[in-house]
Amino acid sequence: MKHSISLSWKAGSWLLAFLLFTPVLSLFYEAVSPTGEIFSHLLNTVLVDYIINSIILITGVGVLGLLFALPPAWIMANCDIPGKRYLQWLLVLPLAMPSYVVAYIYTDLFEYAGTVQVFLRDLMGWQTAADYYFPDIRSMGGAVFILALVLYPYLYMLARTALLEQSESQRLASRLLGCSPLQSVLKVSLPMARPAIITGLSLMGIEALADFATVSYFAIPTLTTAVYDTWLGYGSLNAAAKLSAIMLLVVTLLISTEKYSRRRLKLFQKTAGHEQKEMLKLKGWANILAQSWCWLLVIAGFAFPAAVLMNYAVDNFAISFNTQLLNYALNSLKVATGAALFAVITAILLGIYQRLESNRLASVPSRIVSTGYALPGNVLAIGVLIPLTQLDHGVNNLIMSFGYDPIGLIFSGSVFAIIFAYAVRFSAVAVGSVESSLGRISPSLDMASRSLGCTPASMVSKVHLPLIRRGILTGFLLVFVESMKELPAALLLRPFGFESLATWVFQYASDEKMEQAAIAALLLIVAGLIPLILLNRSLESDQR
Template sequence: MKERYLCWQTSGWVFSLLLVLPILAIFYTAAGESDEVFSHLMDTVMATYTTNTFLLVVSTSLLALLFGLPAAWIMAMCRIPGERVLQWAMVLPLAMPGYIVGYIYTDWLDYAGPVQIMLRDWFGWQNYQDYWFPDIRSLGGASLVLALVLYPYIYLLARAAFMEQSTSLLQSARLLRCSPWESFRRISLPLARPSIAVGLSLVAMETLGDFGTVSYFAVNTLTTAVYDTWLGYSNLNAAAKISAIMLLAIFLLISAERFSRRKQKLFQQEFEHGDDIRYPLSGVKKWVAVIWCWGLVAFAFVLPLLQLSYYAWHYFAASWTPEFQQYGLNSLKVSLMAAAVAVVLALIFNFYRRLDGRRTTVVPSRISSLGYAVPGTVLAIGVMIPLTGADHLLNDTTIALGLGRPGLVFSGTMFAIIFAFVVRFAAVAVGSIESSLAKIPPSLDMASKTMGYASIQMLRRVHLPLIRRGCLIAGLLVFIESMKELNAALLLRPFNFETLATYVFNFASDEQLEMAALPAILLVIVGLIPLVMVNRSLEQKH
């Protein structure tokens, strides 16, 4: 048996180690001796960077919880007007990149923006000394913007948890004359705690890895420190040490979330088909719930999208340029390649696990999924370290053989971006294909072996036709995530190479949001696809 699947075993372990190599490279480089740059950073600004990062993560998580948890309870447990539209509209902000929302709100709320101009006209104020207005370009402003686009993580998971709770428990609470608030506080909230914790950890990790928003808002965090140390000081060693600190923080977040619910076990039945025990809201409560939910959708998605649409319409001729078309083609190429590679690797990991069946066969797929928890900026450091070493090795070898110097074949081409995207989003493909393969009965495997099919024939003629939809979904999700990825693309792009995400970032950073509107809308439209898929799956389940 071992020899029969030796090819699958070798491929699974080799590719999984390649995908985890960037993470190992970060810790290996960070373990080296500290240089003057890192020592200087530790003595001067590292405490500020760390404090800002901690405050940003905590404040964003709390605001996202404030936004998402009440909305999840309302949509799962209450009957309100327009709920069929709201149940999918509530997740639309996930399609809007945080830095784009930040640029728009800064444009609106700055001293020269329309909101403050209108206030000065109404009240006759002459300058900023006559009144106080909160500064949007601050840590609080960055937290608010990030919470607006990240609260759907908590909303989705909490809503699903509320909808899966036992009908008998909720009916018992009503028989005991518990008010809706008491039922929420004493039954629904404790049962949904694991899902809420997962949602909070996702918000925290996304906030920790954000670069576009905090950079524009001039909030110095560990992510901006990695970027500045690498590009500003040209010091990969110091950047690796800061990246290692961020990775440890992420692992602590994940470990704390799992440790907090290590002894918690839930055994409950979902809502029975046809049961509708939701609370009918009326009067003031109904309109407060409607305004709360639609207000979140409006401020986090509708209003920014309308502003982008206005800019795109009026500046379409100036935006539709050969550069825009070329950068769109660049994004298409690297995203398609990353999606194809990720799907192939996911097939190898999952099919090897299905063929062998031993406990150790799950390790390659789990190792390959670690990159999803790594912020793009940190991942770029980890990718660059081994690729630079591979370039040096290749050039030294070709020179020794008298073949000349090929240059930066790995670290200076699209290969670096594609490799980073595969490492970052392989977990998405692995999870999708794993769930598809799990639905195929083992009897088909036995029948295939009885007919004399080799493992590759079994995959090609039996399993692939059955999991074709899962493979397409996996590739689509990796493609969409790669199209939107900014952090890794900023640091790994070759010279004179831009993606749509970096194109938008460059224009918006130069206060030219009008020129960035058209590509930004394209990124938003692309981001809507997985959200529609998620909501359709929720509707089919419930």
């Protein structure tokens, strides 16, 4: 049943979608402008190295992510091992750890002056680094390991869900045809989970490419660090925009590859998800190896770094806990709350418009807004900075035309820029949450409310909003915690003297003083646990 809504609601939906898409348009507009000397210099010297390093990083994280994620995903979906009830959600926790925090902790442990090498030198009697070989943690390999350790839960969650939804009859059929358990996994289970695996790898690749803090801490030049250095080091917005456009093309290529790889792939599983699945009972060495691998990932990716931070926090409480921490925490709360409110209001407006209008064009604003999530933080910062700078100049010129003094950079030079950037990137999360809740509301409720004389506005306020309040709250919390942790955009857009928890922790990590920011890092981790708990509950409810 189609319900006509007001022209102002339609116009507002399209206007808001265009507003949030403006950074992408501005980025490409600036990128196609005449090339400056700085970009030409980069093109002739180091740009190829930046691109090669980025490709190596993405590939390495993907390969190592497969090794980290697929075995526990299969074990949690098909096997019955001791502690499974806890392991299935503990394996997700590394996603709550900021990558640069984990990088600092493992660097402090494994570098030449770290605990491990000092112990080995004392034990073996070695005197210098020339007496033995030890892998350098501050290297491309170290960055790949840290990022894979933090990002593998993306692939783990998707692969685990796909494996849980597979039909038990197909696995049994493969066993009747002579396949061993391992052959059944390799020839049946994993190929059928291929779409989820490729999607998880794409997410890991996008996040690895967008990472700035870890590669910067390890001094690895990638496209991400190039954008940051070009803008803040050389002051060239044009060159930074061109590098950002290259990154955006790489992200688009990753997403397109994922979609192209399954363009003709159609999987149909009779009674999938409705059968009583027979869990394998692992015994002997198989049981020991399965448990060891899963617990090792939990300890290495979350428990050990969290324990080190807690030790830092206790030993340096007097230094870590001060008025600065409270001020920076308040800054993070303000920015994250503003971005979350903006995103939720956007999601409600676009979601209701799509439901009530119910035509093909009505879904376009939501899809436009969702493109922002694919933008790495530093790329988004450049895209946001361009239109806001032009807006500031326009406002100041208008004021001066009336004979008044200019008011300065009220948009690009204030916290508004950070909030707007976060809203552009994370509105897709809120839109997805609200749309999912709206999709569960039966159309018969709309028909019943209209037959009782409700206008579209009263139907929204009395029927839709009360029923989607859980989706609204979930979207708000997810955007809030993502905004709390976002680093690259904050580093590029923050006003002079503005610090958040994320920028403060990164600053101390870069200066090798993580002990003084341990409490701030723990606060970021606690904030990151909120969406993971929500995701785990969602997975458990879907299984039931």
